[in-house]
Amino acid sequence: MLKTFKIFIYTPSKPFHFSNPSASLFYNSLLRSPFLTHTPPEAHLFFVPFSPDTSTRSLARLIRQLRNNHPYWNRTLGADHFFLSPAGIDYSSDRNVLELKKNSLQISVFPVTSGYFIPHKDITLPSFNPSPLPLSLNPVQNSTKASLLGYLRWDGKTEPNLVNEFKGDADFLVEEKSEPLNYVRSLKESKFCLFLYHGDVAWMVEAMARGCVPVVIVDRPVQDFPFMDILRWSDMALLVAVRHGGAERLKQLLNGVSEELYMEMREAGMAGSKHLVWNEEPQPLDAFHMVMYQLWLRRHAIRYARREFV
Structure with missing residues (x-):
């Protein structure tokens, strides 16, 4: 893959940037990567760049221009193309x-x-959260020394009723804003780190790297975890629904996890976190290369019959 995978990028109509850190890191890394080719026939995939603020009408006009000005879209009706949209x-x-x-x-x-x-085709990027301290300088703590069952960094708005239950339970710690050192200490002192789906998940990778097992609180199946083709999230994280029972129900579920299973998930999370880390300069097996590998797996696009549109 590293030597043969090639991507052609269409020239955007005007300069733009991504305010989302993960999207920005991926886009800038792609522009500097050896995967690019300026010869379209060599390309396995074609990247369609556009601003995250692009309206539906402008996006339709962009695709129409690709269809009319280049031969590549019509070959597959876009199945060998990809695009970056932080929100989808x-x-x-x-x-x-x-x-x-x-x-x-x-x-x-x-x-x-x-x-x-x-799910069968789309890809998600792991969130980027600048670590307050280098991970290598923060050895993880053994679970037997953890003083907290669960730790939550709250965004101040998601699921306030449930969060209030956590605040009233001594086994859980909820922090809205904390200094970096306090934040790191809270991670080390907790067996499980709690994440409210569609809440603040930017610190999940750091939690995993520091040995805190993620618990994603969600009331439906999650199909958009990063790199699901590569990482077995069921081995690294717990998905729980606590709509009925609240904090007490969650405590029962977490206390029911055996020490053996907990240690297996903890070790799997620490190992898997290495593939979810973003670097300004991409490193082997980091998040950027995992995205490229997922694109590589999808390079054999279905060739649809060509149709003409008015």
Whole structure:
């Protein structure tokens, strides 16, 4: 893959940037990567760059221009193309945007709004959270020394009723804002780190790297974890629904995890976190290369019959 995989990038109509850190790191790394080719016939995939603020009408016009000005879109109706949209795009009545949504590979940032992600083809990026201290300087602590059952960094708005239950239970620690050193200490002192789906998940990778097993509180199956083709999230994280029972129900579930299973998940999370880390300069097996590997796995696009559109 490293030597043969090639991507052609269409020239954007005007300069733009991504405010989302993960999207920005991926986009800038791609622009500097050896995977690029300026010869379209050599390309396995084609990247369609556009601003995250692009309207549906402008996006439809962009795809129409690709269809009319280049031969590559019509060969597969966009199935060998991919695009980067941090929040994902919704379905549209415009057939140009609909082809982009249904056929092209979407790269977005975890978690994605329900309905904006198609599991069999789309990819999510792990969130980027600048670590307050180098991970290598913070050895993880043995679970037998953990003084807290669960730790939650709260965004101040997601699931306030449930969070209030956590605040009233001595086995859980909830912090809205904390100094970096306090934050690191809280991770080390906790067996489990709690994440509210669609809440603040930017610190999940750091929690895993420091030996805190993630617990994702969600009331439906999660199909948009980063790199699900590569990482077995069921071995690294717990998915729990606590709509009925609240904090007490969650405590029962966590206390029911055997020490053997806990240590296995902890070790798997620490190992898996290495593939979820972003670097300014991509390193082997880091998040950027995991995205490229997932694109590589999807390079054999289905060739749809060509159709002409008015």
